[in-house]
Amino acid sequence: MMIKGLTSIKLSSTSTRCIGRTFARSYQVAQPDPFFKTEYDEIDNYGSYKNTRFTHKLPETTAQQSPLLVALHSRLNLPNKYEHSTLSQALNLIKNEGLANNFGLNTLGKNLLTYYVSEYLLMRYPRLPIPVFNEAINAYMGVDSLYEVGKSWGIEADVTSKLDKHLSQENELLKYGRLRFLEDSEKSKITEDGIVELNEYESRTIQGNKFISSESEAYASSVRSIIGGLYTHCGEESAKKFIYDHILSRKVEFESMFQFSKPTRELTRICEKLNLTEPISVRLIAETGRLSSHAIYVTGVFVGNQKLGEGVGSSINESKTRAVVNSLLSYYLYTPIDESGNPIKLPSDVNYKFEGIVGEGDVAI
Amino acid sequence: MPVKAIPKVSIARNGVGTLVVPCNKIQIQYCNWGGSSQGVRDLLTNGQLNNFASNNKNIFIEVIKKSGHPTATFHYSNKDKVNEIDIKNLKFNEVLKKINEYSQRSGNELFKWNHKVLSINQSTRGIWSPMHEAKSDRYKI
Amino acid sequence: MMKQFIPRNLLKSFQRNIYLHRGSRISGLKKHPEEVFTNYKGIKYEDIDSNTQYINEFLTDKFKIDNKLALQVITHKSFANGIKPHNEKLVAMGSRVLNLFLVKHVTSQQTTNELAINNQNLDILGQPFSRELSGRLSLGIFAKVEKLNTIMFWNTYEHGLSFENSGELKVSANLVYALIGAINFTHGKTVAEEFIKEKVLPQVEDITKKIFDSEGKVE
Amino acid sequence: MIKNAINPSLRGGFQAFRGSMMMRSMTSSVGTNNIGDIPSQTVSTQNFNLLKFDSNGSKNLYAILRIHNIPYLVTKGDKIILPTKLKGVKVGDQLDINKVTTLGSPNFTFNDNNGINKDLYNLKLNVVEITREPYYEVYRKKQRCRRLKTFPVENYQTVLTINELSLA
Helix, strand or coil: CCCCCCCCCCCCCCCCEECCEECCCCCCCCCCCHHHCEECCCCCCHHHCEECCCCECCCHHHHHHCHHHHHHHHHCCCCCCCCHHHHHHHCECCCCCCECCCHHHHHHHHHHHHHHHHHHHHHHCCCCCHHHHHHHHHHHHCHHHHHHHHHHCCCCECCCCHHHHHHCCCCHHHHCCCEECCCHHHHCCCCECCECCCCHHHHHCCECCECCCHHHHHHHHHHHHHHHHHHHHHCHHHHHHHHHHHCCCCECCHHHHEEECCHHHHHHHHHHHCCCCCCEEEEEEEECCCCCCCCCEEEEEEECCEEEEEEEECCHHHHHHHHHHHHHHHHHCCCCECCCCCECCCCCCCCCCCCCCCCCCCCCC | CCEEECCCCCECCCCCCCCCCCEEEEEEEECCCCHHHHHHHHHHHCCHHHHHHHHCCCCEEEEEECCCCCEEEEEECHHHCEEEEECCCCCHHHHHHHHHHHHCCCCCCCCCCCCCEECCCCCCCCEECHHHCCHHHCCCC | CCCCCCCHHHCCCCCCCCCEECCCCCCCCEECHHHHCECCCCCECCCCCCCCHHHHHHCCHHHCCCHHHHHHHCECCCHHHHCCCCCHHHHHHHHHHHHHHHHHHHHCCCCCCCCCECCECCCCCCCHHHHHCCCHHHHHHHHHHCCCCCCCECCCCCCCCCCCCCCHHHHHHHHHHHHHHHHHHHHCHHHHHHHHHHHHHHHHHHHHHHHHCCCCCCC | CECCCCCCCCECCECCCHHHHCEECCHHHCCCCCCCCCCHHHCCHHHHHHHHHHCCCCCCCEEEEEECCEEEEECCCCEEEECCCCCCCCCCCEECCCCEEEEECCCCEEECCCCCCHHHEEEEEEEEEEEECCCEEEEEECCCCCCEEEEEECCEEEEEEEEEEEEC
C-alpha cells in the first residue's frame, strides 16, 4: 500500500476519535513537510520511508576534492570513516537545489546533544531548579552558543550568488564546503548598514528586542548535523566524545543564572522538603561596628547548629539576604561525588553504577 | 515560580577538551612577473608550500595570481579576524617563516600581558577576611 | 579553627503549636498533612509496596528499581506543592533517553533508500509517525493500558474531567518518561534502552498505529 | 603534607558554595609551605583523600606548576602566558609538566617543592597560540658615542591552556 504524502492523517487539530472519546482541546500532531513528498510501504516500516522529490547525494570523490571540506574535516579531527560527502550534506540547508539537505542529520544531532547535555547536568547538578536547568541546556546547546561554535570551527557561509561565482571564476567545488542556507534571491538582496530586514523565519523568532537570525540558526544547524553525521559513521561513543570535547568543555557560570524573588521563603520550603526539623535562623556572625565609616556585617544561616551559608553586606538586611541566597545556591549547585572522592559516573559510561542522587524536584512557594 | 533563570551563553575555551586551530585560511597573492614576488614564485615551484599544506591540512591555502607586490592574508575563525601582511622582496624561506608564524596565531591583537595567568574561574580559596578571625585576635577600632 | 556557633535557645528542645486545618482551603492556614498527602482517590502518600505495586509488577527483576524511586516516579510536581520528591527530573532524563533511543531505532532499520548514510535511513526522521512514538498521547494511553497510572500522586483543579481534559493524559505520559528516567538512573543507559525495546516500544508502536488509524479504539 | 584549615562541617545536604566562602580566614593557610617534611611518596591515601573530597571531585582545585622555575597558580581552563617561545613546540601540542609543587583545595594544601609524584594528579596543557608582543623600540646610548642605537623588540609569547586538572 502506497500512501501519497501524509496528509490523510486523521488526528489533526479538530475532533478526532480516540480511545472512544473526542478531543475537545486539540492535540497537535506533528505535520509532515509536504515538500519532500515522503512515501512509505507500511507506516511502521521505518526503512521504507523515502522522500520522492528528486535529491541526490554529493559523490564522495567530488566531496574529497573540495579543499574547504578537507580542511574542515581535518580541523575538527574527524575520523577517516567520516565521509566528506556527509560533511557537505551537513552544511546544506537548502532543500530545493537537488542536493540532499541536513534535515535528518540535524534531528539526529539535536537528539544526541540534548541527551548528553541533559545527562551531564542531571548527574552533575542534580538539584538545579527546572527553569535554570532548561536555561543551562540552552547555554550549552542553544542557537547562540552553537553559532559561536560553528564560527570557531571556521565554517564559511555561502553568500555569493551564482552570477558572482561565475564572474569571479570561482572553483565550483568550493561551494560544497560552505554553509548553504540562503537562496539565490536572498543573496543578491541589497542591504543598508544598520538596517536589518527580517525574513519570515526571523520575524517568527522575535522575542523582546532580539531575534534569531537565519545565519545563526544555520550555523547551529550545521553544528548539530556534523554531530549527527559523526554518529552515523562512527557510532555513539565517538559522538559523545565529540560533544564533551566541543560543547561541554565550554564554561557556563551557573551561579549567575539564578534570579530569586523570595529567597527566604524558598529556603524555608526547601528545609521543609528536606525534613529538617529545627527552624532556620539567620544570625549575625561578625560586624565592624555600627558606627564605623563603612560598616560590614557577616551573617550566617543556621539550621540547628549547622551553617547553611554565609553572607557579607554593608547593611544587616543586605548581609541577611546574601546569606540566604548563598545557602540556596549551595543547595542548588550541589555536585555529588563517589565514595573515593571522584566525580560520579554517568549512565552512558561503561560499568555504570548509580552513586549520585536523583533530583527531587522544585518546591512551589 | 520560586526561582527564575537568567539566560547565558556558554563561554568558549579553545584548548580545553580539544583545540581547533584558529587560522583556517591563507591567501597568498603573487605576481608572475614582478621581482618582488620572486621568493613566492620560488616557494611555489620548489614544493615547499605543498609540504606546508600537506602538514597543515586544517588550513585552506588559496594562491592568487595578480599583479602587484605579493601579500599573504590570514583568516582566523576567532571573530572573523583577517590579517594581511606584506611579503615583498622576501626569500622563499623567509616567506615560509612568515606563513609558519602567522598560522600559529589566534588572530587577536598583539598585546603584552603582564599577568602570567588569565582565568575566568572563581578563586579556589576566596579572599582573606579579617571578620573571620577568632574574636580575640580581631583588630579593635 | 572556627568555633561552632550554638545559640542558647537551641540547647532547649524545640516546640511550637500550630493549628492544622482540615476541609476547604483557607488562605493563611496550614493544611493538615493527612489531607495534603492523600491523593484524590484517597490513597495515602506512603513508602509502601501497595502504592508502587503497579510499577513493580510492570518492571521485571531485570529492571527493578528502588521502592523510594518508584514512589518518586508516580508523584507529580502538582502533588502537595512539590514538597515530596517528585518526578520532574526523572521526566527530563527519561524523555531524552526515549527520544534518543527512538531516533536511533527508526534510523537503524533495513533500508533500500539510496540517500541513506551508512545504511541509516534519515528520511524517517521528522515524520509524524516516528515523532508520535514518543508523544504524549501514545505514552499516556500506554500508561493507561498497562495500568501504570492507577496510583498516581497528582492534583488538578477538576478531577472529574475526562482522561485527556483533566490533564491525566499528560501526567500519565510523564510517568512513563519518569519510569524510563528512573531505570536510566539506576541501571544505566544500556539497560534503559533494553527496557524501552522490550517493554515499551512494541505496545507503543501498536497504540500509535491505532491513533493514526482513524477508527482505532484502544479501550 | 596536608594541613587542615577549617573543619568543613557538613551542612545538611548543603555543599559549601564558593560564593559564600569568598571572605574567610586565611589563618590556617599560614604555614602550609613547610618544605619536605614528608616525601610525597609516603603520603597516606587517607590524607590525600581529604584533598580529593574537599576539592569536590577536582571541581575546586588549583595547582602551582613551575615552568622555567617560575610558579604559575592555575585552575582548569586557565591560560598561561609565557614570555618566550618554547623550543620545538607548535600550536596543538600537548605538554606534560613534570614539576607541580602544590595542589590545593579550599581548605587543604598538598605541597612538595621537589615536585609532586605524577601519579597523584592529571595535568594536561595545550599550546593554543604562539604569538608576539607588540613591536616597540629600545634605545641605547653609550658613553662617548654620539649615536643613539635603536633595537627593535618584538618578543615571542606562548599561550598555554590547562586542558585537564584533576586528582588521580
